Amino acid sequence: MRTVDVSEVTALVRRLCMEANYYLPADLRQAFVAGQQQEKSPLGREIFDEMLANCDLARKNDVPICQDTGFAVVFAEVGQEVHLTGGSFEDAVNEGVRQGYVDGYLRKSIVSDPLRRVNTDDNTPAVLHTRLVPGEKVKIIVAPKGGGSENMSASKCFTPAATRETIADWIADTVVNAGSNPCPPVVIGVGLGGTADKAAELAKVALLRPVDQRSADPFYAEMEQDILAKVNASGVGPQGLGGTVTALSCAIEPYPTHIASLPCAISIGCHVTRHAEGEI
Structure with missing residues (x-):
């Protein structure tokens, strides 16, 4: 003891x-660099420049x-x-x-x-x-x-008959319809299974996963990639001003659920999806 x-x-x-x-996680900053290289819109690339400069100034000066x-x-x-x-x-x-x-x-x-x-x-x-x-x-x-991204949260209790494609389409549509409100490019956290409240918690947990990591389960890793591709094909782009990079990552956290249920929750993280951790 x-x-x-x-x-x-x-x-x-x-x-x-x-x-x-103050300090953006290193994996997310690297995702800005990769996103800028993928972005086809000149304005979008300029926005990535501003995002990188902002996070570097915040770290240097210990400001938000x-x-x-x-x-x-x-x-x-x-x-x-x-x-x-x-x-x-x-x-x-x-x-x-x-x-x-x-x-x-x-x-x-x-x-x-x-x-x-x-x-x-x-x-x-x-x-x-x-x-x-x-x-x-x-x-x-x-x-x-942040409040802007939190306001774009969503949840839905599907029937067990819902297909993987139906759920993936609903998630992608929800993120696309959020438009500029959550300050894209976003990080998509998804909780799937459990009860409605458990799914919402899992969606928040999903946002803690490094953005360069896919699910360890190939089934969900493929689903994450499919959702990401659908969102990035929308044209919403950085800060909602048009472009090819609307989301940086998608993470799905599944959990066992009731035979009659299939709850799903989405937590959208803004482009500065922040967290810090420590141990005693």
Whole structure:
């Protein structure tokens, strides 16, 4: 049994909130380079230039990549052999978000009630997904989610008779119809199976996969490529101004489901689909 004071959780979340907003993952920056080489539109290539310059300036100056520093979505894996002391784990995570957004001069975008719309002024509370796993470590991923891309989320419960092609077409059509709203070129996260709420969580998890990795299952790897090809054939292009690169990647996370169900959820990540991770 290993003892961890929750103050360590707060410190880690604080740091990750800033890192996630300042530093674009290396695999995504490389996808910008590859996307620019593939892009046929002159304007589209110029947009990729601006995207690359923006993420490099953000890293150099420790400033946000985007003015929308997002809802703090936190994924935590807590080892079963860890004994947490010093307070509530959830409170510690939210305190880390508060410190990270205040000390890091990140925009505070969270309102305390969906209808009354009063800002909490510290970007809390986070959306926290916690799993118990074997071992004696705590792993945390902070994945800020901007409002423009989040608004393009979608879910649908298909019948089990739905074909692979029907589902792939619905996913591609949803992304294409989002147009410029999620700030393309986008990253497409798909959750397939489970229940409606599980599929939505899986879609967010899918956005954490490196954009240069396909599913380990050849069946889903091919489906990911098919969806990506359909979206990029749409002509929406970088920032919705026309072109050949509308999406950088598609990731599908499947899960067992009920014999009468086939839920599917889509989480679209903007061109700065951010996350940072650390371990205690």
